[in-house]
Amino acid sequence: MDSRQKEPSKSNIMTAREVAVKVLREVDFGGVKSDTAITTQFSISPLDAVDKAFAMHMIYGTLREKMKIDYIIQQFYKHDYNKMDADVKNILRIAVYQLFYLSKVPKWAAVNESVELAKRLKNQFLANLVNGVLRNIANNIESVSFKTKGGTFADQIALQYSHPKWLLDRWLKRFGFSEVQELMSANNQIPKISFRINTLKTTISAFRERLTQSNIPFQESPVFGFITPERFFDLEEFLKEGLVSVQSESQGMACLLLNPKPGERILDMCAAPGGKSTFLAERMNNLGHITAIDLYDNKLQQIRSQAETLGINIIETVKGDARKFVPTEKYDKVLLDTPCSGTGVLARRAELRWRLSPNDIVTMQKLQRELLENAVRCAKDDGVIVYATCSLEPEENYRQIESFLEAHPDWRVQSASEVLPAELHQYVCESGAIEILPHRHHLDGAFSIRLVKK
Secondary structure, X not given: OEOOOOOOOOOOHHHHHHHHHHHHHHHHHOOOOHHHHHHHHHHHOOOOHHHHHHHHHHHHHHHHOHHHHHHHHHHHOOOOHHHOOHHHHHHHHHHHHHHHHEOOOOHHHHHHHHHHHHHHHOOHHHHHHHHHHHHHHHOOHHHOOXXXXXXXXXXXXXXXXXOOHHHHHHHHHHOOHHHHHHHHHHHOOOOOOOEEEOOOOOOHHHHHHHHHHOOOOEEEOOXXXXXXXXXXXXXXXXXXXXXXXXXXXXXXHHHHHHOXXXXXXXXXXXXXXXXXXXXXXXXXXXXXXXEEEEOOHHHHHHHHHHHHHHOXXXXXXXXXXXXXXXXXXXXXXXXXEOOOOOHHHOOOOOOHHHHOOHHHHHHHHHHHHHHHHHHHHHEEEEEEEEEEEOOOOHHHOHHHHHHHHHHOOOEEEEOHHHOOOXXXXXXXXXXXXXXXXXXXXXXXXXXXXEEEEO
């Protein structure tokens, strides 16, 4: 149970639940990222900060615990669960999440408000179904079983931690059983949202002082210039002013590993949504040139909009496939934060655990290698390439780089310890790469490595 959540305001409590159901529908059937769907719904729904926090809590919590939640519902639903109406299923899911994980939401509220939501979104008949199932669950919480019937021990552990069994099996081969439990537990924690202070518009010390004077509680980050507020929405106005950006410390470290300098030409090969390009520009004091590539116009517009808000004018956006991009002039440094399986960010992108399959890792490997090959063609002879993923899988990280170096013996790894400040050396592994594991470092999982010519 999690007792840290805020009680939603009475005025918009139904709207918060409705937003949650709509987001889950988009994630389930539209293939939309959860954060994208949330942003869209928030833009059209009049929620205050407390209700937004409540909706986000339900959405991310339901996605993380979906396997366990579905297992609970199926113990009380006597028909074919796979054929249940999608909205009704998600109404039940968020209600069960409230019953089992949100101790400050009264049971009667979780049940009654869900029934009213079903009535409004669907009809009285389905509202009656929701009412029957939820009241039965609420009255029998202590008798709910989390033991799989006829399954293996691994099936039981996968259910306990709400992870797909194939991923559990994969991690067991690499980590010990105890450590895999720690990893899955870390993936089920509410992720912290970190912000990067924009040094083009303020100083780090001045912004910290402004937060203190405004009585906004925050934590210092291990990465200098990053902070983690206690409440995300406390920094909304600062986001609009361009004083901060949302960015994970793990992504920030990949940018620091590239170590861009004012006046350099930089290529960001997979740039959306723009956090990396803009951080590079801030590190360059907005002097030089950054080419940001992406396949989609809307994502490129997002990069341009963010750059404008932050006061950055050195980013050129280019629409295209980064595997085929041919530069008119080669670059001093290339950042390849490549598409990947995302197994390092399952706490933040909870829906990924249900979307991924083993074949996706194979597919990603091929794409990553093609991107790496073009990164070499885009870099100057004395250039630098930083390869980064948010994956924990060796095939996308160490093995990818080992294969690359075998094919390109004129390149080598430069240890991150030679580039990063001393306080970040704790994240550097024996190979010289940055390797961040959620359960060990309490940050988003990530891998990044710096490649230079011999």
